[in-house]
Amino acid sequence: MQLYSELFSKTRKEAPKDEVSRNAQLLIRAGFINKEMAGVYSYLPLGLRVLRKIENIIREEMNALGGQEILMTTLQDSSVWKKSGRWSESVVDNWFKTKLVNNGEELGIANTHEEPLTQLLTNHVRSHNDLPLYIYQIQTKFRNELRAKSGLMRGREFLMKDLYSFSENEEDFREFYEKCAESYLSIFKRVGLGEVVFRTFASGGSFSKFSDEFQALSDAGEDIIYVDDTKRIAVNKEVYTPEVLSSLSLSKESLQEKKAIEVGNIFPLGTRYAEVIGLSYLDDAGKRQHPYMGSYGIGLGRLMGAVVEILSDDKGIVWPEEIAPYEYHLIVLGEGEVEKRAMRIADELEKKGASVLIDERNVSGGVKFSDADLIGIPHQLIVGEKTLEKEGFVECKERKSNKISMVEVNTLYE
């Protein structure tokens, strides 16, 4: 259990004046993050707990797909990026670059990892027996954004899960691509956005007709999408043309225009990177081939920001159970016997595997209630003199529904 009095990052009355996004304002005021500069946020203990829970959900799903986890580097040698043409700022306009002090050589600060991973695999892939490969990492990306005004949703520095698939042929690639799309929907459901996330057709760039985005409906979103509520799919404005609609058997009449936050995307890459970097394998007929690639991204901070944007209310954040920093927020209204009872309840819960934040500060009940609502832990347990009167029971407020009831302590967390 964690005593709130000992947690260094308490709630704050105000977010910094230059912070205009609701997700960052709430997360700063609730003590989850700290703004270092526009688009750059540190994670404080509560925020890091949420981030780790999101990370673990994603890791479980990627491992279930057969993903192998690695950790690539931020510093990037330019040579491999020159092979693909993406070193140039006229092609990739959001590079951060830096220089080696010993020889002045320019280095990239990674914004993605298609090139270096493809290069790395040239040491490990020889034949069709080495494929398919699904390789992922949960690693920090850097993007030199012109504007960074959406809090955690458009960071200049952010943690990202990026998986890259390498398949023998297009058919195998497509099969994995669809499995990964399912897995993404499962991730968004687990973090509490199941209802509002739509698989969305988007531009495929030069390698494919379409890529797929996962868009969460929200007025804070930067994207415009057209949603078919019955079919549970959507089309991004960038490909919203009569030809595309007809090719997808969608009719304009059944689509609604919505603002949305892109919480994930999956992208067919074809053989382009393998070709320019020289990754190949011998197929079972002994012929040299290039693997078909795909890339699959989820920004962890962006996902956390989207949850806050979409699920919070006028009192503060409302965390879904699976990614809440703690399951229970114990509000202690008194000292002596009351505090002892609170500790006993917390002990019982922790023995069952639940996590508990205990607010035993010497401040008014009103402050504790409004802090608890701001912080947004799903279940608030209120322990006061009243609790002592009814052994085995405690007052419980559900943050989401605001419903208050007396519940039996031993029925909690079962």
Add this chain to the structure above:
Amino acid sequence: MQLYSELFSKTRKEAPKDEVSRNAQLLIRAGFINKEMAGVYSYLPLGLRVLRKIENIIREEMNALGGQEILMTTLQDSSVWKKSGRWSESVVDNWFKTKLVNNGEELGIANTHEEPLTQLLTNHVRSHNDLPLYIYQIQTKFRNELRAKSGLMRGREFLMKDLYSFSENEEDFREFYEKCAESYLSIFKRVGLGEVVFRTFASGGSFSKFSDEFQALSDAGEDIIYVDDTKRIAVNKEVYTPEVLSSLSLSKESLQEKKAIEVGNIFPLGTRYAEVIGLSYLDDAGKRQHPYMGSYGIGLGRLMGAVVEILSDDKGIVWPEEIAPYEYHLIVLGEGEVEKRAMRIADELEKKGASVLIDERNVSGGVKFSDADLIGIPHQLIVGEKTLEKEGFVECKERKSNKISMVEVNTLYE
């Protein structure tokens, strides 16, 4: 369990020609890391498993000290560094810096975090009730090294645990400092370097007479230290003077000159950062004071590199139990019944909580044996026709001692 055939990072015959350090050569050949450029290494699945185990040991020890974990940022606003004077390359000569594309503003790429954390705490520390604070992170650092020729031991990019302590006064600071020193010795013992690590007096910089380094004896080390084997302490060459020896009651005669790898350091910082950045608290007399700070670092990759340098032999790596990528390496010499038996043994071990790597490739026994020795998992289990003859037993080779014996499967991992 992990099938070796499915792991994408197999052993390699050669490390890159420009790789001169033994730790990186072995880790590259064994498939644990990939060299991106001098001093910059990616972690492949086996390497990441070791790194995570080291990370978890360190996290456990830091939490036991009362540490609160956060995650700060790589991108650094220059303003706070200008306050301390450490923005200038004439003071800190290993900065990487970069620029914002929107306004050309120069940003730092963090090599340490005293300044931004002290700044962050100005939002959270008011009174002596908010202290002490022990705040740490496990986060990537960047150092623009002139030379990076020691593999994982002197990286340009590396994962570091850095803890910062904020105490009310020097006495409280010292008490924590000594506890942290004990905790460091416990970490180095747990990762398998207990015998060879010495707490070492080193220069304290401008804030203190001494700082403390934790030096692991190794001919690959870049530091020279003088070791008192009986007292289990050492003195770094930089403070090896008659005055210092006498102040520490050490005599030159009982000291031996040794090369060593610095695997950790702890550093008194006094009130300097709090003063220049403006972090203060009201003491119980209502007087404004600056907290006493200390910093406490361990490079995770460097520690991993040191373990490889110090414990490997002429056949390859020798992982200590607690940080090995897997506990058991099952070498399958045959198919059909032999492979079935191997899988059954692996199942039994995993049910007990052990982790198992299974080499069931269609290659010779010799290749499997030498790969297993190179990879360095502590216990090799050899399953062949012979195993089938004696139900319930398996041949086991201890990687460290080379001792081979028939053991009862159900006595393993207990």
